[in-house]
Amino acid sequence: xxxxxxxxxxxxxxxxxxxxxxxxxxxxxxxxxxxxxxxxxxxxxxxxxxxxxxxxxxxxxxxxxxxxxxxxxxxxxxxxxxxxxxxxxxxxxxxxxxxxxxxxxxxxxxxxxxxxxxxxxxxxxxxxxxxxxxxxxxxxxxxxxxxxxxxxxxxxxxxxxxxxxxxxxxxxxxxxxxxxxxxxxxxxxxxxxxxxxxxxxxxxxxxxxxxxxxxxxxxxxxxxxxxxxxxxxxxxxxxxxxxxxxxxxxxxxxxxxxxxxxxxxxxxxxxxxxxxxxxxxxxxxxxxxxxxxxxxxxxxxxxxxxxxxxxxxxxxxxxxxxxxxxxxxxxxxxx
Numbered sequence: 199x200x201x202x203x204x205x206x207x208x209x210x211x212x213x214x215x216x217x218x219x220x221x222x223x224x225x226x227x228x229x230x231x232x233x234x235x236x237x238x239x240x241x242x243x244x245x246x247x248x249x250x251x252x253x254x255x256x257x258x259x260x261x262x263x264x265x266x267x268x269x270x271x272x273x274x275x276x277x278x279x280x281x282x283x284x285x286x287x288x289x290x291x292x293x294x295x296x297x298x299x300x301x302x303x304x305x306x307x308x309x310x311x312x313x314x315x316x317x318x319x320x321x322x323x324x325x326x327x328x329x330x331x332x333x334x335x336x337x338x339x340x341x342x343x344x345x346x347x348x349x350x351x352x353x354x355x356x357x358x359x360x361x362x363x364x365x366x367x368x369x370x371x372x373x374x375x376x377x378x379x380x381x382x383x384x385x386x387x388x389x390x391x392x393x394x395x396x397x398x399x400x401x402x403x404x405x406x407x408x409x410x411x412x413x414x415x416x417x418x419x420x421x422x423x424x425x426x427x428x429x430x431x432x433x434x435x436x437x438x439x440x441x442x443x444x445x446x447x448x449x450x451x452x453x454x455x456x457x458x459x460x461x462x463x464x465x466x467x468x469x470x471x472x473x474x475x476x477x478x479x480x481x482x483x484x485x486x487x488x489x490x491x492x493x494x495x496x497x498x499x500x501x502x503x504x505x506x507x508x509x510x511x512x513x514x515x516x517x518x519x520x521x522x523x524x525x526x527x528x529x530x531x532x533x
Contacts, residue, residue: 215447255311262318282333348397391495408510416451418500485520
């Protein structure tokens with residue numbers, strides 16, 4: 199608990215980016231619910247032990263991410279993935295959820311947080327990328343709109359992928375063992391991402407206005423993509439001051455008008471800034487950064503809003519948002 203308290207204090211540090219501050223606050227709230235279950239005398243001993251391990255691993259990963267030796271992008275990925283996987287703690291503690299699902303999700307979270315903890319070790323930062331794949335899928339598991347049937351299939355696929363994380367980060371394993379684990383992880387992850395797309399697509403593309411679709415889509419990509427990649431992708435449409443100072447954190451987008459979003463960011467000089475962005479230009483640039491084939495694996499369900507934004511831009515302004523439009527037409531059965 200002391201580690202989590204220290205982490206919460208970090209969230210209040212002015213140097214902490216707005217995105218990370220928001221995610222850390224969510225993590226602490228989610229972990230606090232697990233602490234309540236740990237302290238409940240009616241919690242089964244096996245579940246209590248599992249939750250204790252998870253909480254310790256989360257706290258250790260977050261504490262380690264603050265080490266100055268950890269690159270900022272790795273730090274950001276550790277925090278965002280921890281927020282995603284801890285969102286499933288409610289499922290683990292839900293006595294009304296099917297026992298098999300609770301057990302599988304518990305193992306997924308335990309393995310993912312274990313990988314995050316190991317990623318802070320020298321030479322192991324690459325492991326956070328693998329844990330990140332599991333994190334996006336875990337978020338979909340906790341989404342109440344995912345049907346029970348699709349959820350069960352997705353849980354099984356995520357469990358298969360997460361089971362490979364310990365082998366990937368095992369320092370005692372041989373080079374051959376790690377190579378086999380990486381090959382299996384790539385194959386299982388590809389299958390998992392297809393399941394993610396199928397589970398999300400079962401709902402259909404949401405029938406919402408362009409501004410709303412662009413807002414949800416943009417926020418999901420802001421959370422998933424590195425700020426360096428975003429800065430490079432959006433460099434031609436940034437306000438002059440942002441381009442001069444540099445952007446540390448692309449934080450939040452809010453619908454302003456149907457064809458405009460207010461984008462909030464933290465500049466490298468520490469200043470909080472906001473500016474209007476044209477939806478057409480912003481969406482087409484984001485579509486170049488994250489093509490349709492990557493969308494569902496990278497951001498999960500919000501990908502449907504990206505497709506709706508692309509479809510609306512084509513319908514209203516004849517603007518083609520990269521490969522998103524073709525997938526939007528496919529999902530809508532339009533042409």
